[in-house]
Amino acid sequence: MVKMAQQQMTRSNKNIFFRLMFSAVCVLLFNQLSYAQETNNSKKFSPPLDLTKVKKLIDSRCVICHGCYDAPCQLKLTSYQGLIRGGNKNPVYNPSRLNDEQPTRLFIDAHSTEKWHQLNFHSVITSKNRVQEHSASTAGIKTTQNNSVLKLLLDQKKAFPQNQSKRLPKEFPLDVTRDLSCPSANSIVNYLDDNNQSGMPYGMSAIPDNEQQLLDKWIAAGYPDFDKPLKITASLKIKILAWEKFFNTKSAENKLVSRYLYEHLFLGHLLISDNNKNYFFRLVRSTTNSGKVLFEIATAHPNGDPQLEKFFYRLRPITSTLVDKTHFIYDLNANKMDRWKKLFFATDWKVTHFPLYTDQYTSNPFLTYQDIPAAARYKFLLDDAFFFINNFIKGPVCRGQVALNVINDYFYVNFLDPNYDLSVIDDSYLKKGLKYLTLSKNKSSISTFSISWFKRLTEHQKYLEYRDRAYASHPVTKDGFPLQAIWQDHRANNDMLTVFRHFDSGSVIKGFVGNKPATAWVVDFPIFERIFYDLVVNYNVYGSVSHQVLTRLYMDYLRMESESLLLAFLPKNSRDEQLKQWYVGSIAQTKIFFLHSKLMFENKTKVNFKSIDYFKELIEKIRYRAGFNEPTYQNSLVGNETKTSKPENYFHLLNNKQTVSSPWVGMMPEVVYLMVHSKNGDVQKVVSLLRNKAHTNVSFIFGEDLRRLPKKDTSIIIDGTVGSYPNLIFYLSEDEVTEFVIKLKKLQSETELHELVSRFGVRRTDPKIWQVLDDLQEYRSSKLNLKGILDMSRYRNL
Incomplete structure (x- = not known):
């Protein structure tokens, strides 16, 4: 009996053990399922990456120095194609080259990453396979597959920001003709060890944290394409085809005129309006006719030999970000076509000999x-x-x-x-x-x-x-x-x-x-x-x-x-x-x-x-x-109109015409913008203060400094923004303008200039520079109808 009781107790204990084990397994499974569900819910409700915001951020923070031929390291960021093309140590502007170089025009001279690499470009969005310590002590940065040249340069700015609102050291290299290192993935770590102030944006204040987080999120996602394909509407397509038909009319006279037009318009941004929206195109020579995929013929000059007996003029959409330096608008509309037909074909003339290339x-x-x-x-x-x-x-x-x-x-x-x-x-x-x-x-x-x-x-x-x-x-x-x-x-x-x-x-x-x-x-x-x-x-x-x-x-x-x-x-x-x-x-x-x-x-x-x-x-x-009328800054930008809506005469204490032989004139950079804002921060007015340097003559290539007449320099104030490269911005509230003008006109020394900039100016290292530039671009776009982004690469260190 005792033995039987012991056996029953043993079976009972086993049952209890199995029940406990089963319960534990269930609890573990439940916890795992709950965790998985929580993770899925977290992913589900995590805000998606907004590539439109990424594009806008790159335009406003990166394109301002990386938008033209003179972009550092040829890293042109006006499009995603420019990003994946990467950088190149050879400068486009090289006054000492003895022979012509192979052109490296984006969208024209190569069409794949492999081809760009053959032209000495290197990636800025991929990195070395092996992990490598970055010895910049406090930064603690490592390079891995996710740490590209671009990411490390951005992280470097966070680790080593410039002194806020202070002048950069005089020896800090900012000149656009400076020697560039252009490090690749193989050399970026050593470069940053030796140049800890070279983070991006270069020589500028770090971008705000929320913007940095957006870029980090985009980088972590693998640099997805932020460019949206252009949607060609049916009505826009009709207009494009009409223009291409005009350019490709087969008569000898039409062919010669089209060649003439192409050579004069190749640099322009040709505007076609459709349904109250503007589209821009480049006139190019293509191996294919209208309706087919466009293949642009690459020649160093628009009058270069296309090496084809038969080619076609096509309108190639411009999808890159517009920058002021290169945004030359030429309007293509029905009136223009009628005008061309009247100019070139209303009189009777014949082609006697079609010119060769x-x-x-x-x-x-x-x-x-x-x-x-x-x-x-x-x-x-x-x-x-x-x-x-x-x-x-x-x-x-x-x-x-x-x-x-x-x-x-x-x-x-x-x-x-x-x-x-x-x-x-x-x-x-x-x-x-x-x-x-x-x-x-x-x-x-x-x-x-x-x-x-x-x-x-x-x-x-x-x-x-x-x-x-x-x-x-x-x-x-x-x-x-x-x-x-x-x-x-x-x-x-x-x-x-x-x-x-x-x-x-x-x-x-x-x-x-x-x-x-x-x-x-x-x-x-x-x-x-x-x-x-x-x-x-x-x-x-x-x-x-x-x-x-x-x-x-x-x-x-x-x-x-x-x-x-x-x-x-x-x-x-x-x-x-x-x-x-x-x-x-x-x-x-x-x-x-x-x-x-x-x-x-x-x-x-x-x-x-x-x-x-x-x-x-x-x-x-x-x-x-x-x-x-007598020229003043109020009517100086309005062509032949004599009446304009009178702007607030904020700068009446500055001579409305031109200021000559005043000490402050010689202290100003060539292009200064004066931005006036209300108490709530809304920009009310932007004017340009230009310095015009005097010379004995402009007859010789070299020795310009020897021919300067600084005491005859003049300054002129003009409504709106003049120039593509601002050198300095003064950001003034409405009630500060009079004080600013008085102090400006009293300038006698470089020390006083630096004090004026500290009081009213926006330095490269000022955290508010990004908001000021955003406000400036918005003012140009909404009030002046100027869409191209300004270039900050010549912004002075004052």
Whole structure:
């Protein structure tokens, strides 16, 4: 019995044990299921990655320095394709290269990561396979598969932020021409060990924490594509096809006109509006016709040989972020097409010989397009003169001090009326002058530099002689130019332009701004076309040093030619003296009066003058003929309109015209923005304060500092934002403006300038710089209708 009882107890204990074990397993399973469910719910309700916000963040924080040819390490972040292409240590702008280099234009010269790597690009979003310690002690950063060059540079800024709102050390490298390291995944760790202040954004305040978290989330997700594909609506497609049909009409005349149009529009952002929305395109040459996948033909120049007997002009959508530096808008609409048909096809003309893509033709557009009536070509340029002048003042050619010192800091541009231009009204003029109008070949070398330069100089001298004889003998011009020989545009205010040079960049404004330009131009058709081909069509940003210098030297001739045409409207006996005021110094004057002895027209003038300051009076006559009031910053940006909505006159204590010879003028950078905001932070007004540097002359490539006249520098205040590269921003409340202006005008020393910036300015290291830039861009977009992003790479350390 006892034994039986023991057996029953043993069975009972086993049952209890199994029950307990079963219960424990159930509890564990329940807990696991609950945890899994909780995890799934967490994932389910975790906010998804908003790629639209990622794109906006990269535009506003990265593209501001990585948007153009001069983006550091060629890391162009205006599109996802630019991100995955990566970086390249070779700079695009290289004034010392002896030979032309392979172009590396995004979307054009390669179409896969493998191809870009063959062109020496390296990834910034992948890293080494092995884990590697980062010895920057306190940072504690490691490189793994998730730690790319981009991520490490962003993390470095968090670990080593710049001193908030303080000036960076003087030795901190900020110059756009500085040597760049451009580390790859193999070298990034050592680079950051040696350069702990090189985090991104470089030389700027760290971005806000919430923005950093968004980027971290995007990086952790594997850098998903943030670009949205462009949706082409049915109505937009009809417009695109209509334009492509126009460009690809098969007649010889249409083909020649399309070639001409392409060479002049290739740099533009062609605007097509559809259903109240704007779309931008590039005109390209493609191996495929309309309706098929577009394959752009890559040539260094738009007049380069496509190497195909048959190709097609296509409109390629621009999906990249728009940046101000490259956003040249050209409107394609029904009126434009009608205008082109009237210009180019209303008169009867035939193609006698279709030009080849050889040096003979690419170096002389007057030979290439001699069959197209000159009147059509010149009026085509005049119709959108602002666009075409912008192409070379803001285009790839105009970057850097040497490239820009071919022009003065501040001058006016006018155009010769077609009815007084012998190249338009006399068919024999261009035919006889063709041999003098050749530009340098698209390719040049050190060995042929001297020959090319001397040939261009000789041809220019002969052309001036030929031009002078022709204008002195033609019935329309032999008695001189009347005021009406300066062209008036009654449609789009293209006839009066103001050009500013901002040391190593430039900008163009419609209308005459201010009242004391350094010089002024009158541009005729031969000048206009040669400037455009010299600085835009035939210019190669990847070209050799000899190509760069020949381009600069030839533009020197064209600038003088433009100035001499304006001087032809002054009394004959005053022209030499006026020219000497523009070219001060014995060497410059020897160059002008000896090498270009026929620069001046021999004709008298038909313009009547009342004063002895003939140049000033001529400018006033042109201005008042167009309906200008006395120029002030209120009306300086509105072209020929004389009435505007009067802005708050915040800066009335600054001279509304131009300030001359004040100490504070010499302390200002070239481009300063004054932003006025209300008490709640809303931007009320933005104006530009520009410094125009004076020179004895702009006749030589080098030695600019030796030709400076700092005591004659001027400052001008203009409504809105001028320039693509702001150097400094003052952020002022409405009740601070008077105090700011008083302190500004009292500046006497660099120390006082730094104090002024500390009080009113926005430094690179100021945490509020990001919100200020956001507000500035919003103001430009909503109030000024300017959509391109400004570039902060030239923002000063003050």
